[in-house]
Amino acid sequence: MDAKNPLNAGPSAVTWNFKLLAQHELGGFGGMGEGMSITIAKDGRRIMWLAHESAPKNFTGVDVSDPRNPRVVVQTDLPKPYMRSNSLECSANGIMAVAYQTQKVGQQPAGMELFDVSVPENPKSIAFFDTSGAHSRGVHQLWFCDGDYVHMASGAPDFEPTHPNDDQFYRCIDVRNPSKPVEVGRWWLPGTKRGDNVVPPPRHPLDKGYRAHNTNVYPQKGDRLYLTYIDGGMFVMDISDKSKPQVVTHWTNSPPYTGFMHTALPLFGRDLMIVTDESTENNAEDWPKLIWVLDARDEKHLVSIATCPMPPVEAFKDRGGRFGAHNIHENVPLPTSWNSEDIVLGTFFNGGMRAYDISNPYAPKEVGAFVPPAPKGANPGAIQLNDVFVDERQIVYTVDRHSGGLYILETGF
Amino acid sequence: MNELFRSAAQGRFGRKVKHERGAKIPVTLLTGFLGAGKTTLLKHFLSTPEGAGTAVVVNEFGAVGIDDALLRTSSDETVLLGNGCVCCTTRTDLQNALRSLVIERDRGVIPDFRRVVIETSGLADPGPILQTFATDRALGDLFHVELMAVVVDAATGLATLDRAPEARKQVILGDLLIISKADLCDAKALAAMEQRIRALNSRAAIVTAQHGVIDPQRLLESTVERTAFVAEAEHSDLVRSFVVADDEPIRWPIFARTMETLAALRGPDLLRVKGFLDVEGCTGPVLVQFVQHLAHPPVELTAWPDGKRGSRLVFITRNLPEAQVRGLFAAVKALGG
Numbered sequence: 001m002d003a004k005n006p007l008n009a010g011p012s013a014v015t016w017n018f019k020l021l022a023q024h025e026l027g028g029f030g031g032m033g034e035g036m037s038i039t040i041a042k043d044g045r046r047i048m049w050l051a052h053e054s055a056p057k058n059f060t061g062v063d064v065s066d067p068r069n070p071r072v073v074v075q076t077d078l079p080k081p082y083m084r085s086n087s088l089e090c091s092a093n094g095i096m097a098v099a100y101q102t103q104k105v106g107q108q109p110a111g112m113e114l115f116d117v118s119v120p121e122n123p124k125s126i127a128f129f130d131t132s133g134a135h136s137r138g139v140h141q142l143w144f145c146d147g148d149y150v151h152m153a154s155g156a157p158d159f160e161p162t163h164p165n166d167d168q169f170y171r172c173i174d175v176r177n178p179s180k181p182v183e184v185g186r187w188w189l190p191g192t193k194r195g196d197n198v199v200p201p202p203r204h205p206l207d208k209g210y211r212a213h214n215t216n217v218y219p220q221k222g223d224r225l226y227l228t229y230i231d232g233g234m235f236v237m238d239i240s241d242k243s244k245p246q247v248v249t250h251w252t253n254s255p256p257y258t259g260f261m262h263t264a265l266p267l268f269g270r271d272l273m274i275v276t277d278e279s280t281e282n283n284a285e286d287w288p289k290l291i292w293v294l295d296a297r298d299e300k301h302l303v304s305i306a307t308c309p310m311p312p313v314e315a316f317k318d319r320g321g322r323f324g325a326h327n328i329h330e331n332v333p334l335p336t337s338w339n340s341e342d343i344v345l346g347t348f349f350n351g352g353m354r355a356y357d358i359s360n361p362y363a364p365k366e367v368g369a370f371v372p373p374a375p376k377g378a379n380p381g382a383i384q385l386n387d388v389f390v391d392e393r394q395i396v397y398t399v400d401r402h403s404g405g406l407y408i409l410e411t412g413f
Numbered sequence: 414m415n416e417l418f419r420s421a422a423q424g425r426f427g428r429k430v431k432h433e434r435g436a437k438i439p440v441t442l443l444t445g446f447l448g449a450g451k452t453t454l455l456k457h458f459l460s461t462p463e464g465a466g467t468a469v470v471v472n473e474f475g476a477v478g479i480d481d482a483l484l485r486t487s488s489d490e491t492v493l494l495g496n497g498c499v500c501c502t503t504r505t506d507l508q509n510a511l512r513s514l515v516i517e518r519d520r521g522v523i524p525d526f527r528r529v530v531i532e533t534s535g536l537a538d539p540g541p542i543l544q545t546f547a548t549d550r551a552l553g554d555l556f557h558v559e560l561m562a563v564v565v566d567a568a569t570g571l572a573t574l575d576r577a578p579e580a581r582k583q584v585i586l587g588d589l590l591i592i593s594k595a596d597l598c599d600a601k602a603l604a605a606m607e608q609r610i611r612a613l614n615s616r617a618a619i620v621t622a623q624h625g626v627i628d629p630q631r632l633l634e635s636t637v638e639r640t641a642f643v644a645e646a647e648h649s650d651l652v653r654s655f656v657v658a659d660d661e662p663i664r665w666p667i668f669a670r671t672m673e674t675l676a677a678l679r680g681p682d683l684l685r686v687k688g689f690l691d692v693e694g695c696t697g698p699v700l701v702q703f704v705q706h707l708a709h710p711p712v713e714l715t716a717w718p719d720g721k722r723g724s725r726l727v728f729i730t731r732n733l734p735e736a737q738v739r740g741l742f743a744a745v746k747a748l749g750g
Contacts, residue, residue: 014525315521
């Protein structure tokens with residue numbers, strides 16, 4: 001950090017309009033991914049399920065009934081050191097889907113596993129859906145709220161990409177019979193599969209790939225899939241026929257921005273959409289990575305009307321690790337999730353977690369910030385907040401990517 | 414936003430907030446007569462963890478004691494204190510100082526700050542400073558006066574209060590009264606001082622500073638709103654305070670019309686009006702605040718404090734009796750009914 005920079009004269013940790021209730025390092029395995037989901041156990045306990053960013057741990061269940069006193073109830077291991085679970089989601093009927101991705105194509109196991117988590121101490125595997133293959137690294141991210149379908153970003157044994165970075169695409173898996181998951185539909189960006197009758201897309205300078213990332217589906221508009229495609233921007237898809245997803249709209253900011261579109265969150269009540277980038281480079285080399293506000297009155301003509309203001313890059317770029325947007329709270333359509341169309345909460349790696357008031361969507365305003373000190377054993381030397389989830393009590397949970405584990409906060413705005 | 418992008422969750426007064434200040438930057442106004450010990454208190458506050466991330470605006474010439482701890486930067490007026498706090502010694506006016514703090518922060522010239530303390534000149538009438546936040550919409554949107562703290566000197570304060578009407582006004586309007594230099598006088602003098610300021614202002618919290626030190630948390634948050642409002646006896650200078658309470662919801666146009674009339678006719682005599690309203694059609698309490706003829710934009714909270722509904726409005730007025738205010742409310746209500 002540049003000691004002469006006046007911006008670094010002050011304390012680097014900030015807690016504004018949040019109150020930290022607890023931090024849990026999860027038994028020394030506090031490097032967390034982007035899967036956060038809450039179930040209520042039969043005995044009433046509130047369990048936060050967390051995906052780990054990398055091996056050796058698979059997922060951890062934390063009893064957060066008392067947010068001031070979180071307790072780990074279960075922590076599971078991955079069978080192979082080259083696997084990462086990264087993403088998970090629970091449905092209202094107590095089934096959890098976990099994504100398994102491998103470091104290299106061809107490694108096994110890779111795919112998606114369903115667990116019965118009704119007894120939190122003892123998650124029981126119901127089924128494993130194999131997506132490994134010669135050109136597949138398995139599943140990176142999944143969405144599973146209705147208990148019927150898993151929407152995921154995955155490779156497949158029968159999919160050979162035209163470029164090795166384009167291996168994961170959208171797949172819809174019917175799990176209505178959870179012991180026998182079946183694929184019912186898929187879509188990839190034309191040109192990314194070998195044999196497509198379309199020219200492959202041009203590579204971006206950072207070349208993060210034309211791959212699916214988030215695959216959000218909401219009951220308010222159940223025939224729509226909000227699909228981000230990393231360097232390919234974002235697609236609103238018509239999935240009224242799940243076997244034949246159709247593009248409704250494509251929106252992108254790159255070029256001139258540097259790709260890696262991450263999440264698209266529709267705000268149905270307000271005809272708005274929130275879209276995030278992910279920062280993937282250290283020292284803000286891919287700055288600016290932003291949260292975008294889109295006018296979505298006409299879903300076929302999305303218009304960017306604002307971005308959420310970021311703190312000065314000069315104050316953060318040299319702190320260590322990444323600085324920029326990543327995950328946001330996604331208004332998960334479950335009773336255990338907060339649902340707000342006025343406040344957006346997002347994580348920004350060393351920029352911490354920030355809340356924005358978008359009452360006036362043309363001028364989002366920061367209304368809260370949480371930048372904790374570097375946690376113990378933080379390799380990058382700074383906090384790297386990775387994901388955020390808000391429960392229906394408006395308790396905020398955020399996780400560190402490397403070692404800090406889980407932070408639980410109360411809002412003050 | 415008219416009907417464009419309307420949010421069903423918002424009420425008549427916009428997004429409902431958990432606390433009155435919402436997401437505005439909290440401001441602590443530190444007043445008190447010359448030599449009362451404001452700077453000593455402030456220096457101690459800035460040295461505590463609670464004081465980190467504070468921008469200080471010194472609203473007077475020749476402030477002593479702070480400058481030696483300053484580290485000058487490029488700007489003439491903005492300086493960085495040793496612990497990363499920002500200090501802005503105003504040579505122009507308060508509005509410019511506050512605006513430049515925000516602009517310089519956003520431009521990345523000075524560190525992020527999360528709180529402002531304005532230390533006023535000993536002679537300052539706090540009224541115009543409070544008014545600044547109501548009249549300047551840009552500032553009012555960014556800052557919220559969270560707390561007005563008044564430092565009174567236990568040793569010489571009684572004489573000052575007898576002599577100077579400005580000192581009495583500061584005490585009357587304060588949310589937190591800090592008796593300083595308690596270590597320099599005996600228990601009897603301290604009790605006399607407490608009695609005197611309690612007579613002037615029964616709403617405020619009173620704390621005693623030993624060697625210029627109080628719990629730093631006290632300077633951050635007002636506890637007045639959470640305690641019951643208590644009407645008080647008549648002050649000197651024809652200043653009095655009283656509470657208008659009503660268990661029945663009020664229609665917003667009736668309240669607005671009443672206050673417009675009061676402000677138009679007796680604006681200069683409305684020293685401060687502040688409280689919760691139970692407005693028809695709103696689920697949470699609506700916070701209103703007036704300083705003389707100026708109104709702050711009303712804000713609706715998400716929940717009632719202690720779960721108790723009902724309007725409670727504190728008036729601090731000059732030569733404006735309670736009966737007249739109550740009469741006006743009743744008359745407008747009858748007309749509007």
